[in-house]
Amino acid sequence: MNRRIVVAMLCAVLLLAGAGGETPAQSPGRLIVQSQTEPPGLDMTATPATATSGIVFYNVQESLVKVDRHGKLVPSLAERWHTADNRNYTFFLKKGVRFHNGREMKAADVKYCFERALNPETKHPYAKDYEAIGDIIVKDDYTVTFALKTVNANFLQNVARAGASIYPRETVDTMKSHPVGTGPFRFEEWVRGDRVVLVKNGDYHVKGLPKLERVTFRFVTDPNAVLAALKAGDVDASLFGLGPEHVQDLQKDARFQVITGDTTNDVILAMNNSRKPYGDVRVRRAMTYGVNKADVLKGAMFGMGKILGTNVDPLNPYYVDLSKAMPYDPARAKKLLAEAGYPNGFDSVLKVSPQYDYTVRSGQVVADSLKKIGVNVKIEQIEWGQWIARVFREADYDLTIIGHAEAWDIKNYANAKYYYRYDSAKFQDLFNKSEVTVDDKARREIYVDMQKLLVEDAPVVWLFMHPRLAVTKKGLQGLWKDLPASANDLSEVSWAPAK
Amino acid sequence: MRRYVARRIAALVATLVFVSALVFVVVRVLPGDPASIMLGTEGSPEALARLRDAMGLNRPLPVQYAEWMGGALRGDLGRSLQYDVPVGALIVSRLPVTLPLALLAALFMAAAALPLGVYAATHHRRAGDYAAMILSQVGISVPQFWSGLLLILFFSVHLGWVRSGGFEGWSSGVGPALRSLLLPAIALGLFQAAVLVRATRSAVLDVLREDYVRTARAKGLGEARVVGVHTFRNALIPVVTVAGIQLGQLMAGAIVLESVFALPGLGRLALGAISARDLPVVQGVALFVASSIVVINFAVDLAYGVLDPRIRYE
Numbered sequence: 075m076n077r078r079i080v081v082a083m084l085c086a087v088l089l090l091a092g093a094g095g096e097t098p099a100q101s102p103g104r105l106i107v108q109s110q111t112e113p114p115g116l117d118m119t120a121t122p123a124t125a126t127s128g129i130v131f132y133n134v135q136e137s138l139v140k141v142d143r144h145g146k147l148v149p150s151l152a153e154r155w156h157t158a159d160n161r162n163y164t165f166f167l168k169k170g171v172r173f174h175n176g177r178e179m180k181a182a183d184v185k186y187c188f189e190r191a192l193n194p195e196t197k198h199p200y201a202k203d204y205e206a207i208g209d210i211i212v213k214d215d216y217t218v219t220f221a222l223k224t225v226n227a228n229f230l231q232n233v234a235r236a237g238a239s240i241y242p243r244e245t246v247d248t249m250k251s252h253p254v255g256t257g258p259f260r261f262e263e264w265v266r267g268d269r270v271v272l273v274k275n276g277d278y279h280v281k282g283l284p285k286l287e288r289v290t291f292r293f294v295t296d297p298n299a300v301l302a303a304l305k306a307g308d309v310d311a312s313l314f315g316l317g318p319e320h321v322q323d324l325q326k327d328a329r330f331q332v333i334t335g336d337t338t339n340d341v342i343l344a345m346n347n348s349r350k351p352y353g354d355v356r357v358r359r360a361m362t363y364g365v366n367k368a369d370v371l372k373g374a375m376f377g378m379g380k381i382l383g384t385n386v387d388p389l390n391p392y393y394v395d396l397s398k399a400m401p402y403d404p405a406r407a408k409k410l411l412a413e414a415g416y417p418n419g420f421d422s423v424l425k426v427s428p429q430y431d432y433t434v435r436s437g438q439v440v441a442d443s444l445k446k447i448g449v450n451v452k453i454e455q456i457e458w459g460q461w462i463a464r465v466f467r468e469a470d471y472d473l474t475i476i477g478h479a480e481a482w483d484i485k486n487y488a489n490a491k492y493y494y495r496y497d498s499a500k501f502q503d504l505f506n507k508s509e510v511t512v513d514d515k516a517r518r519e520i521y522v523d524m525q526k527l528l529v530e531d532a533p534v535v536w537l538f539m540h541p542r543l544a545v546t547k548k549g550l551q552g553l554w555k556d557l558p559a560s561a562n563d564l565s566e567v568s569w570a571p572a573k
Numbered sequence: 574m575r576r577y578v579a580r581r582i583a584a585l586v587a588t589l590v591f592v593s594a595l596v597f598v599v600v601r602v603l604p605g606d607p608a609s610i611m612l613g614t615e616g617s618p619e620a621l622a623r624l625r626d627a628m629g630l631n632r633p634l635p636v637q638y639a640e641w642m643g644g645a646l647r648g649d650l651g652r653s654l655q656y657d658v659p660v661g662a663l664i665v666s667r668l669p670v671t672l673p674l675a676l677l678a679a680l681f682m683a684a685a686a687l688p689l690g691v692y693a694a695t696h697h698r699r700a701g702d703y704a705a706m707i708l709s710q711v712g713i714s715v716p717q718f719w720s721g722l723l724l725i726l727f728f729s730v731h732l733g734w735v736r737s738g739g740f741e742g743w744s745s746g747v748g749p750a751l752r753s754l755l756l757p758a759i760a761l762g763l764f765q766a767a768v769l770v771r772a773t774r775s776a777v778l779d780v781l782r783e784d785y786v787r788t789a790r791a792k793g794l795g796e797a798r799v800v801g802v803h804t805f806r807n808a809l810i811p812v813v814t815v816a817g818i819q820l821g822q823l824m825a826g827a828i829v830l831e832s833v834f835a836l837p838g839l840g841r842l843a844l845g846a847i848s849a850r851d852l853p854v855v856q857g858v859a860l861f862v863a864s865s866i867v868v869i870n871f872a873v874d875l876a877y878g879v880l881d882p883r884i885r886y887e
Contacts, residue, residue, distance in 0.1 A: 112845065114655045114656070114849065115655070115656065115657060194623070197620065197623050197624060197627065199620060201620070250657055251657075251658075265742060265837065266656065266658075266663070266666060266837065267666075267667065267670075267836075267837025267838070267841060267842060268739060268740055268742075268835075268837040269739070292739055292835070293835065293837075294738060294739070294835040295832055295835070296832050296833055296835070298722055298833070299722075299725070299737070299738050299832070299833050299834065299835055302722065302725045302726065302729065302730055302737040302738070303737045303738055303739075303835070305730045305737075306725070306729040306730045306733065306736070306737035307733075308729070308736050308737045308738065308739065429848075457848070458610070458848060459603065459604070459609075459610050459848060459849075459850055460603075460604045462609045462610055463604045463606065463609055464604055466609075467609055467621075491618075
């Protein structure tokens with residue numbers, strides 16, 4: 075009898091499993107993208123989560139100005155703009171742009187969205203970016219002028235950010251679960267825990283786009299599950315979920331293409347400047363000389379990425395390559411430590427969060443490197459929530475490793491309360507000057523000076539730029555190579571016609 | 574019987590109050606508050622203060638607890654901080670994944686463990702017994718996420734029979750939905766079966782030594798009847814006890830396997846909620862799971878009386 079039960083069960087299993095083949099993920103016009111984390115909500119004016127902008131920005135909602143795939147500011151909802159005095163910016167809106175609910179986008183919508191961002195009641199995550207705006211004047215349905223209280227050199231950059239996307243006011247209350255915008259794709263559904271589905275906006279204001287009919291973002295967190303899903307053909311592309319440790323064998327697999335490029339994500343070894351011994355610039359310089367960055371890149375990132383020497387990332391127009399300004403030099407590091415009163419080195423604790431595995435791996439190489447100059451680093455792994463609370467908010471740490479993905483984040487070094495606790499009046503002056511200098515050449519000079527000053531002061535050790543690593547099935551084309559903006563623009567993505 | 578049920582219900586309520594208080598305190602002493610995590614590395618201290626205020630995190634703990642308990646008694650578990658939807662609705666929306674997964678896994682567990690356990694006992698100290706015990710040892714030792722991955726590699730990557738993960742939803746048909754749950758249910762059920770095999774084997778062995786089994790054999794009954802009728806039912810009491818405990822453990826296993834198979838179930842909801850410090854969701858899920866386990870144990874106790882009429886509840 076027992077045997078009969080076993081046989082019956084096995085038959086049932088096989089029948090269930092074998093019944094009908096699965097439709098392969100790849101079919102023309104459709105794309106299934108793996109997304110690592112489920113967004114906390116789909117309203118970009120309520121959360122700074124990259125999981126949200128990664129789906130919504132550029133695809134569902136857009137801004138007046140756009141950062142394109144080369145990092146350049148190009149027209150988007152505004153077909154052009156004009157400023158004579160760097161205080162008053164007039165935007166001329168594209169005509170005939172329709173929201174997904176059918177209504178035409180007009181200047182009053184632009185005014186509404188920015189005023190809403192500035193209203194403290196709405197808890198907009200980037201309200202600070204727009205506080206220079208004094209007045210918003212609607213001249214006619216397609217012309218709007220922003221009068222700034224002060225000159226703000228980053229104004230256009232800020233207008234291009236996710237937080238400045240334009241949406242219809244009548245959908246504000248439901249944006250968290252159903253975003254409406256002007257983008258190439260319309261939001262269709264969000265099955266909590268599983269996927270977000272977008273479909274083609276047939277009425278898109280850029281002719282010929284988008285090329286895909288339907289995009290599904292599927293939430294798969296575990297990297298091994300991502301690999302399996304790719305290999306089983308259940309997802310077509312992974313844009314963020316895989317690290318260099320996972321793509322090694324995919325690079326050799328003819329079914330896939332691995333896209334590597336530059337990002338704005340700089341990975342740093344932060345030192346708490348308000349704590350002994352890191353208050354001493356000689357110790358901080360010694361740390362910089364003492365870390366073998368080439369080893370870190372090789373050991374932790376399988377050689378992928380670029381070594382950095384200062385804050386500004388390679389995609390920034392003001393980037394200067396200072397990666398060799400303070401090369402690996404353990405003898406010099408030891409000498410500096412002796413000068414600072416630590417001839418025998420010291421002990422220090424490095425806090426990293428395994429949520430970002432590359433930080434743990436980098437930490438191991440860094441610890442090994444620093445041991446050679448007498449600095450004994452103990453690695454303490456803490457959960458991400460604790461990292462945010464203890465390291466980031468309270469600066470309760472000696473050393474930590476993390477990637478800063480935000481573009482134009484040099485401002486953090488001008489903030490003495492930021493968790494680096496780097497407090498330099500000279501740097502703060504330079505930064506404030508850069509904020510009100512609009513002339514490109516003059517501004518570039520200030521940026522070069524800031525980068526050089528950072529090298530000298532060594533408030534943190536800049537390790538490397540985290541590379542963009544996307545894996546897709548062969549035949550998918552049109553994805554961005556570099557990532558100058560925190561977005562996944564899928565408007566130009568398509569499948570190559572089958573040969 | 575009535576008094577027994579009343580006592581059990583009182584115990585259930587006490588357990589839930591205790592669990593709720595424990596979970597409430599534990600998630601709040603963990604460093605890292607939900608507002609901080611929600612804002613990540615980009616929010617300013619002012620934005621953080623505003624968000625904390627909006628989320629009601631600035632009020633005293635006892636006030637927060639009393640409010641939450643009051644709501645829970647009225648069936649309102651609060652709103653998810655992360656998704657901004659009622660926690661109750663969120664839990665209910667995940668049940669169509671987790672309940673069938675647990676049921677299927679329980680089915681696999683019983684289907685694999687009972688025959689194998691009986692077989693091992695009736696072939697005591699013979700090759701079949703040793704083979705079954707080695708198999709069970711392997712099952713206990715192999716971590717579930719690993720066996721899950723192996724199943725994915727073999728059945729979806731290599732053979733392409735089933736999806737590697739994800740869940741289409743029941744609306745797309747019973748067949749596809751069951752197919753998404755099949756591999757995780759096997760991974761979950763087989764592991765639990767490994768423990769149950771041992772319990773079944775030793776229970777059956779004990780009963781086989783009883784006088785009435787010898788009598789049955791002396792009467793000339795066939796071995797199948799001796800084992801199937803006289804032994805098996807009487808061996809079920811300890812087996813049902815272990816199975817009941819394991820049903821509870823299926824929930825813990827589901828947390829891991831739902832991640833590996835990218836299933837939108839209760840386990841993944843809980844995991845995500847813990848790392849995002851979505852306190853109302855963590856509390857709601859913990860309360861739900863605790864109640865389920867208490868109810869399962871209650872059902873197990875009632876089953877004793879059915880299986881063995883000598884057991885009375887007075």
